[in-house]
Amino acid sequence: MDFEGYHEGNSIIHRIDPRVRVLITLIFSFLTAILINFNALFLSLTISLLLVISANLNIIKVSKNLKAFTGFIILIWIILPLSIKGETLYKLWFLNFSTEGIELALRITLKSFSIILLFNALISTMNFSVLGSSMESLKVPLKIVYLFLMTFRYISVLDEEYKRLMQAAKIRGFKAGVNLHTYKTYGNILGMLFVNAHERGNRVYKAMVCRGFNGKFYSLQNFKISFKDFIFASMMVLLISAVLTLEYSGILLKIQKVI
């Protein structure tokens, strides 16, 4: 498994305080998730794209990451225009493509691409320990932060272990098929994975206690808000208000029409 992300870059975005990035991502994502107005949605996607560009991300890598997600979007474009009843925009034999369905599919597409690109630009540009410590300094419960950091630490270890067990099965002639033997093999491999995880968990805890663990991880991260963080945050607040204005002005127009 390859989880490199983009934390090795050195763009303007990479140099912004991680806590500011996490906060902006949270605010901006939730705002985008509830947008209805198309102008607001297009602006939000544009902002995300600008952030991706200023983070200097590898575009090929970004589009590779989006590939699996694009499958879901295509599915939405197949299901929604046909299943939602409304004004018919286009009729093909017995298939009705409704305006409402297409609007909804477009809205979902814009929202999700905008949120994911934002995430790529602001969060995938920091490594896990930095993300962990910024969660800690943003008052996320410590146990959650430690679960997060330790789970991440051991995913690759357990992945190796799983591969080792599978390899052992394959050497003994195991071939997956639809039969009880296959299910038993997977059941046992999974059970063995849990047993190993459990044992290793006990060992890790003992090793931590031996090294003086007292319920707290000490971080070498030292966060400091600087002038450029302030500029970045204010710019983002300005852009967020622009998105809000577009969304809100749409509603105002509707109210005026009703009156």
Next chain:
Amino acid sequence: MHLSEGVLTGPVLVAAIAATAVGTAVGLRKLKNEDIPKASLLSASFFVATFIHLPIGVGSVHLVLNGIIGLMLGWTAFPVILVALLLQGVMFQFGGITILGVNTIIMAVPSVICFYLFKNYIRNNGNTFLIASFSCGFLAVLLSGLLSAAALYISGEEFLDAAYMLIIANIPVMIGDGIITTLSLSFLRKVQPEILS
């Protein structure tokens, strides 16, 4: 099982976050400091296990395993699933922040329900064990499917068809999870029964 970002409405997202906060708070209270490494290791093993492709019929399915997670962790399943989902989003760079609350509820509520329903029956032998463990795996995925369908339906009645499709598409997963839960529980009972207590 996941819902994707950008589909659900604001009230659903917020309500799910509130519910996740409550469940996670209960789970964290039950999670002692010395159990954090063990919970993390189990969380990592579930993370790895969901990549297994299990052949069913003509295709293959990804396991969900939230039934067995519930049996091993009880309420601690809440923070563990929350963290695993967050990690998935960060590691594969598809985010999932706004939908994190909803997805945690979808996965963790069935885990806790299965924990209370089946924790005693899986200690029995013979058919009671087989039925209980299969139902545990099957029901957990079914409940997850129903919860995701409900989240879609509450967000908009126009998602009704998609919600039905989601449940039907997950029937093979329910069967696969039922079978694997049964078989790996019977392995665990022989090899290391204390994991389940």
